[in-house]
Amino acid sequence: MSASFLNIDLEIESPEPLEYLALQLSEHEIHYLYCGESKGGHLATFECNQIGAISPDTLIDTFTQAIDSLDDRAKKLWSQAHRKTFDIGYEADAKPGNFRSEIRPETIAAISKVGASLILTIYPRPKI
Numbered sequence: 001m002s003a004s005f006l007n008i009d010l011e012i013e014s015p016e017p018l019e020y021l022a023l024q025l026s027e028h029e030i031h032y033l034y035c036g037e038s039k040g041g042h043l044a045t046f047e048c049n050q051i052g053a054i055s056p057d058t059l060i061d062t063f064t065q066a067i068d069s070l071d072d073r074a075k076k077l078w079s080q081a082h083r084k085t086f087d088i089g090y091e092a093d094a095k096p097g098n099f100r101s102e103i104r105p106e107t108i109a110a111i112s113k114v115g116a117s118l119i120l121t122i123y124p125r126p127k128i
Helices: 019-025 056-068 072-080 105-113
Strands: 003-014 030-038 041-048 083-092 117-124
Touching: 003 030, 003 056, 003 072, 019 030, 019 041, 019 056, 019 072, 030 056, 041 056, 056 083, 056 105, 105 117
Parallel strands: 083 117
Antiparallel strands: 003 041, 003 083, 030 041
């Protein structure tokens, strides 16, 4: 199996509007893809675009440092959210074999510290 890391999205669902939180996170290397109403509340989705050595660990570190540095108003919005998920995206083909991607213990601890969960999504590689 040939696979490669694509990106990490942070998804937040809350009963409260998330625009202020989105503005706070965008002061870091984090871009919001969507921020608005959703079925049953409010949804904000984010992506971290960095140049250089990119791995799940480095991107999650950027996210968690930004979350740790939020002001009190944004931290309250973060804590009121009922879903906070880091979604690690990979792209893979259907060839036999395996693929491994390690997430460091420090990264797992940082995710837990901010009260988020982790999802792995594997997308099929487009046929050329």
